[in-house]
Amino acid sequence: MKPFTRVTALACPLPIANIDTDQLIPARFMRRTRKEGYGPVLLHDLRFEADGAPKPDFPLARPEYGSAGFIVARRNFGSGSSREAAVYALADFGIRAVIAPSFGDIFAQNAVNNGLLLVRLPEDQVEQLLVKLAAEPAEITVDLERKQVEAPGLALPFTLDPVWRTKLLNGWDDLDLTLSHRAEIEQFMAHDASSRPWMMPDRSV
Amino acid sequence: MTGNPPRTLFDKVWQAHVVRTGEGGASLLAIDRHFLHEGSHHAFAQLAEKGARVARPDLTFGVADHYVPTRRGAGQAIDPAIAEMVERLERNTAKHGIMLFGLGDPRQGIVHVVGPEQGLTLPGLTMVCGDSHTSTHGAYGALAFGIGASEVAHVLMTGTLWQRKPKTFRVKVEGILGPGLSAKDIALHLIATIGADGATGHALEYAGSAIRALSMEGRLTLCNLSIESGARCGMIAPDETTFRAIAGRPFAPKGGLFEQAVEAWRQLPSEADACFDREITISADEIAPIVTWGITPEQALPVTARVPDPARETDPVRAEAARAALDYMGLAPGIALADVPVCRVFIGSCTNSRIEDLRAAASVLAGRKARVPGLVSPGSSGVKRQAEQEGLDRIFREAGLEWVESGCSMCVGMNGDIGQPGERIASTTNRNFKGRQGAGVRTHLMSPAMAAAAAIAGTLADCRPFLAGRKP
Ligand code: SF4
Numbered sequence: 001m002k003p004f005t006r007v008t009a010l011a012c013p014l015p016i017a018n019i020d021t022d023q024l025i026p027a028r029f030m031r032r033t034r035k036e037g038y039g040p041v042l043l044h045d046l047r048f049e050a051d052g053a054p055k056p057d058f059p060l061a062r063p064e065y066g067s068a069g070f071i072v073a074r075r076n077f078g079s080g081s082s083r084e085a086a087v088y089a090l091a092d093f094g095i096r097a098v099i100a101p102s103f104g105d106i107f108a109q110n111a112v113n114n115g116l117l118l119v120r121l122p123e124d125q126v127e128q129l130l131v132k133l134a135a136e137p138a139e140i141t142v143d144l145e146r147k148q149v150e151a152p153g154l155a156l157p158f159t160l161d162p163v164w165r166t167k168l169l170n171g172w173d174d175l176d177l178t179l180s181h182r183a184e185i186e187q188f189m190a191h192d193a194s195s196r197p198w199m200m201p202d203r204s205v
Numbered sequence: 206m207t208g209n210p211p212r213t214l215f216d217k218v219w220q221a222h223v224v225r226t227g228e229g230g231a232s233l234l235a236i237d238r239h240f241l242h243e244g245s246h247h248a249f250a251q252l253a254e255k256g257a258r259v260a261r262p263d264l265t266f267g268v269a270d271h272y273v274p275t276r277r278g279a280g281q282a283i284d285p286a287i288a289e290m291v292e293r294l295e296r297n298t299a300k301h302g303i304m305l306f307g308l309g310d311p312r313q314g315i316v317h318v319v320g321p322e323q324g325l326t327l328p329g330l331t332m333v334c335g336d337s338h339t340s341t342h343g344a345y346g347a348l349a350f351g352i353g354a355s356e357v358a359h360v361l362m363t364g365t366l367w368q369r370k371p372k373t374f375r376v377k378v379e380g381i382l383g384p385g386l387s388a389k390d391i392a393l394h395l396i397a398t399i400g401a402d403g404a405t406g407h408a409l410e411y412a413g414s415a416i417r418a419l420s421m422e423g424r425l426t427l428c429n430l431s432i433e434s435g436a437r438c439g440m441i442a443p444d445e446t447t448f449r450a451i452a453g454r455p456f457a458p459k460g461g462l463f464e465q466a467v468e469a470w471r472q473l474p475s476e477a478d479a480c481f482d483r484e485i486t487i488s489a490d491e492i493a494p495i496v497t498w499g500i501t502p503e504q505a506l507p508v509t510a511r512v513p514d515p516a517r518e519t520d521p522v523r524a525e526a527a528r529a530a531l532d533y534m535g536l537a538p539g540i541a542l543a544d545v546p547v548c549r550v551f552i553g554s555c556t557n558s559r560i561e562d563l564r565a566a567a568s569v570l571a572g573r574k575a576r577v578p579g580l581v582s583p584g585s586s587g588v589k590r591q592a593e594q595e596g597l598d599r600i601f602r603e604a605g606l607e608w609v610e611s612g613c614s615m616c617v618g619m620n621g622d623i624g625q626p627g628e629r630i631a632s633t634t635n636r637n638f639k640g641r642q643g644a645g646v647r648t649h650l651m652s653p654a655m656a657a658a659a660a661i662a663g664t665l666a667d668c669r670p671f672l673a674g675r676k677p
Contacts, residue, residue: 017526018401018501022638027617031290034247045640050626074522076402079435079501080638081617082337084247084353102402105371105437106337110353123522161369163229173355175255178233178363181225185365188224188235198458198466199237200263201325205455 001115003171007096008141009069011151012060013133019043019073020080021107025089027081038085039092064137068093072129073100078107078118087114097142099149101126112164115171117142119149119158128154144169211476213373214442215408218348218473222331224365231367238325238347239360240316240334241267241298243290243619248335248357249297259301261364266325267298267305268316271619273612275582277308287620301361312455314585314611317341317555321425322587324454328443328470333360338555338635339438340431344424345451346443346473348408351432371437372482374404375475377413380489385669387565388423389557389633389652391415392430393495393505395487401503405435407483410475415489416441421450422561429556430635433502442474496542496665497637497650499530504637506542508655508667514538533639534647535627542665545649548628550579550606550660551642552653554616557633558584560591562653566633567597569657569671570604576663579606579656580622582614606660618643631659 029041047061048054054061060068071090077100078086087110090098097117111118119142121129132138132151141150144165149156166172178185193200212220224233239261241248252259259265272290274283291308298305306312306319313319317338320326328346333339335357342349352366360366378391396403409431411424419427424441431439441447448467451457458466493507504527506513515531515538518524531538536545552558552566563583581601583589589611592598598608614622616634618641624630626645633656634641637648651659654668661671 015525016529017522020501020636020638022636022641026640026644027619030244030619031286033250045644050644074526076400076405076435076501079401080337080636082335082351082353083244084335084355087353102405104402104435105405106351106353110355113353113355127522161229163227163231163369166229174359174367175362177227178359178365178367181233182363185224185233185235185363189364192235196329196469198462198469199327199330201266201456202458202462203456204459 001171001173004096004115004117004144004168006141006143006145007069008139009096010065010067010137011070011072011133011140012065012068013130014059014071014073015130017074018076018079021078021083021086021104022080024078024086025083030083030085034088037092038089039094042089042093069096070140070142071095071098072126072133073098074126075101075123077103079104082106084110087111087116091116099126099129112167113173115168117144117168121149121156121158125156211479213475213479213481214346214410214440214473215348215373218329218331219370221329227367231369233365234331234368235365236333236360237264237330238332239265240320241265241294241303242270242316242336243272243294245335245357246293246297247354248361251355251358252361257362259303259361262302264364265303265361267294267303267307268319269294269305269307269313270315271613271617273308274620275609275612275614275622277610284621311586314587315555315558315613317429318559318584318588321345321421321450322454322585324451324457327451327457327466328447329473333366337432338429340436341425341429341555343428343431343438343440344421345447346440346470348438348440350438371406371408373410374407374436374483375410375412375481377484377486378411378415378489379413379486380415382415382489382492385654385672386492386494387652387654388419388426390492390495392427393497393502393650394492396430396434396502397495397505399434401433401501402435404431407436409436409439410481411439411441413486417444420561421446422559425559426556433635443470494652494655494667494669496655498534498536498542499527500533500637500639502635502637502650504530505650508542508665510542512536512538512540512542543667545665546629546663547577547631547649547659547665549577549624549630550575550656551615551630551632551634552579552656553582553584553614554634555584556635557653558582558588560588562633563588563592563597566653566657567600568675569654569668570660571600573604573661575605575660577660579660580609580615581606582609583611585611604660615642617641631656631665
């Protein structure tokens with residue numbers, strides 16, 4: 001996983017609330033394997049007409065945002081289905097961070113597990129950013145070490161779960177950490193099997 | 206006199222599964238049940254890449270549901286791309302020695318219907334699945350939540366999962382629910398009240414006299430919809446209703462082991478003076494039959510209301526969201542919801558496809574004709590058999606609705622059961638998101654009785670007059 005320290009890139013404004021994971025990746029594309037790449041189908045039905053032509057009034061469909069590294073959106077971004085493909089679509093498109101007032105819980109966990117940073121800012125600050133970005137396309141900087149979003153004339157501090165921050169800064173996944181506790185897990189499970197024998201599925205019938 | 210603070214149901218189940226707590230406060234939880242479905246292919250791909258094995262195949266079960274065709278009689282052609290998704294699950298589970306309830310298995314059905322039906326869902330368990338509606342199983346007092354593909358891979362490889370402890374949120378519903386109303390109405394009322402992100406970061410516990418009075422089916426519907434308010438999970442304390450529902454199920458403990466389990470389960474309910482981070486109380490008699498009018502489950506109103514006018518919304522962000530929703534839904538502000546014509550109905554999904562749901566829809570439909578086409582997909586092959594024994598299939602067919610096999614079907618349309626662009630569907634599912642039931646399709650969420658009423662009326666409709674004088 002790519003570590004995230006300090007990234008400067010174009011930020012695409014999406015002044016929409018409740019962009020759920022069905023919008024981020026419509027169900028019909030989920031048969032794809034990861035190797036095929038999910039970037040081209042990110043926000044597919046918002047970005048493209050039925051005939052495949054880009055929708056000119058949707059910012060991310062415009063050519064100038066083809067290289068966007070950030071999305072700024074309204075509340076409850078990534079709510080809905082647990083499909084991790086929603087994060088694959090953002091990551092494969094080149095999005096490194098999403099800035100919004102709130103995020104779906106499962107989506108947020110999936111994001112960390114794929115090196116995508118989610119920045120929570122208060123609603124009024126997000127609106128401020130959206131106004132700036134609507135005026136003209138602009139690069140912004142997200143600094144995870146300093147926990148700050150920097151836009152022309154703005155410096156917005158944010159907070160993030162320390163465990164998630166460490167993972168993102170280093171590009172770590174959980175598995176190695178968990179496997180280092182293997183003995184402890186086995187001990188726990190052995191004890192549990194004797195104290196809760198009813199927990200095991202009864203396969204006798 | 207232990208000096209320990211009184212604990213909630215959630216606290217008890219959580220604490221019993223903590224293997225260790227890491228720096229920064231995340232806990233490594235032991236996982237008691239792990240369900241897989243066709244969508245788990247990304248996780249199996251991660252396993253294959255690492256050459257890893259499944260740590261607890263004995264606690265892992267596969268179910269074919271998301272992609273299964275619902276019209277699968279002899280001679281029915283199956284799209285090869287869809288068949289491949291079901292076969293990929295068959296190959297992956299077989300390779301790792303995981304029991305599968307696949308296509309053709311008499312136990313097949315939607316994962317969140319099959320778990321309880323087979324006695325795999327039990328109080329006090331930790332349960333996960335790569336599906337957000339895993340919250341359903343909390344109806345039994347389990348700590349059950351949806352996870353993403355990387356987490357599925359992690360659980361497969363280790364039998365554990367790192368989790369940050371959510372805050373707790375108790376929703377009390379007191380009083381008696383009016384006739385014709387159901388758990389679906391409670392859930393939509395709650396989501397409309399607190400918002401689609403109103404419980405984000407929280408574990409919900411549903412309590413109060415109206416919850417105690419709910420059947421197991423109703424409790425499952427309510428917990429199923431927890432995720433639509435953003436909650437991590439939803440739980441209901443196990444009681445006699447729960448124990449009765451478990452006794453004799455195929456994979457449930459039997460005999461002395463069952464007695465021992467019930468003893469343990471009786472210790473689970475929240476202690477009287479346990480503290481919750483948040484709490485609200487809803488009066489059951491304030492709840493009316495509800496339909497959604499927009500593109501998120503929070504955009505819901507009593508069916509007797511009118512489509513809201515965004516111009517009257519004082520918050521500009523909400524006003525814009527309402528405008529966008531009405532634009533997608535093709536609705537004008539101010540019209541009566543009961544005047545909105547529908548093109549099609551769907552009765553099914555892990556929210557509302559259990560036997561009680563089908564009975565509720567059938568009691569509205571019996572002896573009547575639907576004005577619009579519709580699909581009824583039972584939640585499991587077992588539910589289908591029972592419904593047929595009770596003659597419910599005949600009622601649906603005689604009303605003009607199609608009675609098909611079990612699967613996720615039009616809830617998400619992955620199997621090809623979708624509506625046409627612009628179609629308006631009265632649906633018992635859980636998400637009215639744009640395009641959820643097919644590109645451009647407009648979904649209105651409601652209870653099974655309400656969907657049945659819409660089928661007869663040809664418009665969104667109050668189910669209560671249709672139920673007058675009938676067995677509810
Ligand atoms: S019925 Fe719908 S919500 Fe339930 S598991 Fe299937 S796709 Fe998910």
